[in-house]
Amino acid sequence: MVNGLLFDDCCSAGLVIFLTTVTSLEVKQENMRHLCNDTLVTLVNGQFPGPAVEATEGDTVIVHLVNESPYGITIHWHGVKQRLSCWDDGAGMITQCPIQPNTTFTYRFNVTGQEGTLWWHAHVSILRATLHGIIIIRPKSGSYPFQKPHMDIPVIIGEWWQRDLMKVDKNFSNGGHFSDNPAGATINGKLGDLYNCSGFVEDNFVLNVEQGKTYMLRLVNAVLFSEYYFKVAGHKFTVVGADANYVKPYTTDVVAVAPGETIDVLMVADAPPCRYYMVALANQPPAPDPQIPVFMSRGVVQYNNAPINVGGNCTKEALMPEMPDQHDTLASFYFHGNLSGLPSNPLLAQIQGHVDEHLYIALGKGSICKGNKPSCKRGGSDESIEVAYMNNVSFHLPEKMSILEARQNTKANGAFMGVQDLPSQPPRSFNFTDPALIPVVPGGKLEELEATRKATTMRRFAHNAVVEVVFQSTATMQSDSNPMHLHGHDFFVLAQGHGNYNPARDVSGYNLVDPALKNTVQVPRLGWAAIRFVADNPGAWFMHCHFEFHIAMGMATVFEVANGPTLDETLPPPPSDLPKCTNMKE
Numbered sequence: 001m002v003n004g005l006l007f008d009d010c011c012s013a014g015l016v017i018f019l020t021t022v023t024s025l026e027v028k029q030e031n032m033r034h035l036c037n038d039t040l041v042t043l044v045n046g047q048f049p050g051p052a053v054e055a056t057e058g059d060t061v062i063v064h065l066v067n068e069s070p071y072g073i074t075i076h077w078h079g080v081k082q083r084l085s086c087w088d089d090g091a092g093m094i095t096q097c098p099i100q101p102n103t104t105f106t107y108r109f110n111v112t113g114q115e116g117t118l119w120w121h122a123h124v125s126i127l128r129a130t131l132h133g134i135i136i137i138r139p140k141s142g143s144y145p146f147q148k149p150h151m152d153i154p155v156i157i158g159e160w161w162q163r164d165l166m167k168v169d170k171n172f173s174n175g176g177h178f179s180d181n182p183a184g185a186t187i188n189g190k191l192g193d194l195y196n197c198s199g200f201v202e203d204n205f206v207l208n209v210e211q212g213k214t215y216m217l218r219l220v221n222a223v224l225f226s227e228y229y230f231k232v233a234g235h236k237f238t239v240v241g242a243d244a245n246y247v248k249p250y251t252t253d254v255v256a257v258a259p260g261e262t263i264d265v266l267m268v269a270d271a272p273p274c275r276y277y278m279v280a281l282a283n284q285p286p287a288p289d290p291q292i293p294v295f296m297s298r299g300v301v302q303y304n305n306a307p308i309n310v311g312g313n314c315t316k317e318a319l320m321p322e323m324p325d326q327h328d329t330l331a332s333f334y335f336h337g338n339l340s341g342l343p344s345n346p347l348l349a350q351i352q353g354h355v356d357e358h359l360y361i362a363l364g365k366g367s368i369c370k371g372n373k374p375s376c377k378r379g380g381s382d383e384s385i386e387v388a389y390m391n392n393v394s395f396h397l398p399e400k401m402s403i404l405e406a407r408q409n410t411k412a413n414g415a416f417m418g419v420q421d422l423p424s425q426p427p428r429s430f431n432f433t434d435p436a437l438i439p440v441v442p443g444g445k446l447e448e449l450e451a452t453r454k455a456t457t458m459r460r461f462a463h464n465a466v467v468e469v470v471f472q473s474t475a476t477m478q479s480d481s482n483p484m485h486l487h488g489h490d491f492f493v494l495a496q497g498h499g500n501y502n503p504a505r506d507v508s509g510y511n512l513v514d515p516a517l518k519n520t521v522q523v524p525r526l527g528w529a530a531i532r533f534v535a536d537n538p539g540a541w542f543m544h545c546h547f548e549f550h551i552a553m554g555m556a557t558v559f560e561v562a563n564g565p566t567l568d569e570t571l572p573p574p575p576s577d578l579p580k581c582t583n584m585k586e
Ligand SMILES: *[C@@H]1O[C@H](CO)[C@@H](O)[C@H](O)[C@H]1NC(C)=O
Pocket: 035, 036, 037, 162, 183
């Protein structure tokens, strides 16, 4: 058994984990100085981004979380399948109550049957802006389905916020405020030289490369808001993995990575030995959607033997890549459309045949009256607030007990805590993707959002049920895309399209041969995406949009998966030190 600290040359101290490792993450508030301002932020082990968790497939990971922050915290291991360990999933009020200030909790889980890049982040909730880090799972055999890269490089795209995030969260929960924006974008915690103040220029992330060598860039989008395009001037990528699943190698010069997604690419250092910018640029739908500032961070790829100043064939300035337009969302559509999986996955046969459950989920926005009043003024009035919904129900996070604890306390099929069924389809069909329905911000016409309601919703699936979900983005949610994330399972992405989903036309286009396996699907703006998975992991699994303001506004539900007939298909009882809601002081 070996464990130790390793400083990889790119960013932060990592924890190397073989077999079993006990490691500590200490959550604390500290000041960090950027853009001429000290900002109080919540960090793990004083680092932004937080430390890497590095493991080998099949390992058991044990993490002691010490919470010295003033907030209740949970940590979600994003994309870790958590087979039979739903209690350790770290979804606040879904699988546990928060770890209270000055208390600790130990997460234990296995990383079995997955290889590649995942990440961890706080799941209560907005604090994940600074509480996140990469998870790297390397193959046990040491061999990849492609030539072993010379080096692994985490590339974590983040945002730097100079606001009180708890207040921002409150604003989101009360309908969203377009003034609540980050101060800038970051690559591995660095804002880069596009950001400066009073003559002081922010540091770039610098990647030193050796000519002829192949680097695996492990991209993580950890931001609260936007999908990002990523390019390196003068270089191409071969996409080899997404969400800790290998994909059929796909060559491109631009990567699109949505919040919650991870993309692994190989980059050969085969350009003349100069300096090249790597750029992360946020995209956004065009007007009439309300516009936020352009967020762009850049780092530098520097060849070891490159002359720093003029000399040889290099220009003085590093070369800038030509980025897609910030309003060009088609580049994302094509990038995601070109991802396909390796056809060897054993679950593939199961989803090719009979489907047990069909869900068609419209992702939209409505309004509710404040203070439970039966009627009120809408259309931007103070009497109502805007909320996001799935099939016209906006998710209400339980307050007294976690869903999983309630499940444990209830007999097999009993109802609990007034949890309602998420409808299988939108209660009323309308032209979901008609741009005329895009609510326009103040200054234009007032928002006219229909009434909706808030409830804690769930769908219950029999053990091993084959589930199909079609997500429909709607114009009521502005014309945003929606990165939908499921806990506890990977799913196959069968198809995506623009406009309204139409089964008579679209089912025949499903890819049942080599679909990509993911935990997050980017549902295109004014479009749809279809997924299937086998509900084989008992527990209560959060399913939500990974845009922070959408989840804060209620775009979420829970998928409950029944225990199977045998012990190794049954969720064990909770760990004895699990923070119980009954012990919480509010
Ligand atoms: C950052 O500091 C500058 C100079 O002190 C100040 O003008 C600016 O308002 C600050 N920005 C934020 C977001 O606090």
